[in-house]
Amino acid sequence: MSEIMLAVDDLWVEVGGKIVIKGISFEIPVGKTHILFGPNGSGKSTLLRTIMGFSAYKIIKGKIFFRENDITKLPLAERAKLGIGISFQEAPAITGVKLNQLLQILKNNGADIEEMATNLKMENHLMRDINAGFSGGEKKRSEILQLIIQNPNLVLLDEPESGVDIGNIELLGKYIDKLLQKEVHHNEMLGNIRSKSGLIITHTGHILNYVPADKSYVIINGKLVCKGNPSEVLEQISNNGFGHCEECFRREVIKDFKGICYETK
Numbered sequence: 001m002s003e004i005m006l007a008v009d010d011l012w013v014e015v016g017g018k019i020v021i022k023g024i025s026f027e028i029p030v031g032k033t034h035i036l037f038g039p040n041g042s043g044k045s046t047l048l049r050t051i052m053g054f055s056a057y058k059i060i061k062g063k064i065f066f067r068e069n070d071i072t073k074l075p076l077a078e079r080a081k082l083g084i085g086i087s088f089q090e091a092p093a094i095t096g097v098k099l100n101q102l103l104q105i106l107k108n109n110g111a112d113i114e115e116m117a118t119n120l121k122m123e124n125h126l127m128r129d130i131n132a133g134f135s136g137g138e139k140k141r142s143e144i145l146q147l148i149i150q151n152p153n154l155v156l157l158d159e160p161e162s163g164v165d166i167g168n169i170e171l172l173g174k175y176i177d178k179l180l181q182k183e184v185h186h187n188e189m190l191g192n193i194r195s196k197s198g199l200i201i202t203h204t205g206h207i208l209n210y211v212p213a214d215k216s217y218v219i220i221n222g223k224l225v226c227k228g229n230p231s232e233v234l235e236q237i238s239n240n241g242f243g244h245c246e247e248c249f250r251r252e253v254i255k256d257f258k259g260i261c262y263e264t265k
């Protein structure tokens with residue numbers, strides 16, 4: 001059996017007085033990348049932010065495990081230290097802190113900040129306040145740069161390619177793939193081998209052209225209704241929209257896109 005990086009067990013989440021996640025369960029093995037699809041407002045960002053540990057997201061039921069440790073009650077900073085990292089759908093600007101200063105704090109491996117910033121065409125942004133006045137595409141590259149320097153084991157990406165032009169999607173895709181690649185890493189304390197796992201939200205699926213993904217899910221109204229091969233699921237959604245997923249939601253079944261339906265409970 002493969003080692004599990006992230007396990008989410010019957011998760012229910014409330015935010016702003018509204019229950020947004022309604023009983024979601026799934027597992028991501030070490031070294032695997034999973035994709036989340038779903039219509040606007042279905043709870044995708046809420047799920048990622050809850051896994052990261054943002055305090056506004058109240059877990060009212062269920063558990064989250066990271067490498068078999070129960071992190072359900074762990075604060076965000078502790079989760080980051082354990083090796084969980086997130087890129088935002090809409091990255092906030094942080095005035096008064098230079099991008100370079102943040103990168104120096106995040107740095108936990110031998111990465112060369114200047115070199116990586118240049119690779120991501122962000123070398124002229126290092127001395128600017130984080131994300132302040134950055135264009136949409138620059139913010140996305142800034143987010144990926146931060147993650148590459150942070151080097152987390154579980155990478156949560158919220159629409160990394162939205163608003164990014166075709167040429168820059170290729171660049172971002174290449175570095176997201178690097179970020180997620182299995183790596184053999186010698187840790188001075190643990191001396192062990194580690195490899196990465198990812199959970200990526202995408203509407204367009206463009207990222208799938210650059211990042212090999214192993215499995216995907218569709219979220220409708222806070223529940224996982226469909227799961228399957230990412231490109232097959234994307235094709236279904238592109239051709240038919242989310243209508244038939246909503247039908248599964250109403251019938252309380254999960255469909256695996258090979259015509260098999262499961263009862264959700």
Ligand SMILES: Nc1ncnc2c1ncn2[C@@H]1O[C@H](COP(=O)(O)OP(=O)(O)OP(=O)(O)O)[C@@H](O)[C@H]1O
Binds near residue numbers: 015043044
């Ligand atoms: N802080 C909050 N207060 C009130 N409602 C919230 C809050 N955060 C999220 N919601 C609501 O929860 C629902 C899910 O939001 P979420 O951002 O998770 O959707 P999403 O699936 O990421 O959508 P999109 O594709 O548009 O990014 C929405 O109806 C949203 O308005």
Ligand SMILES: [Mg+2]
Binds near residue numbers: 158
């Ligand atoms: Mg979102």
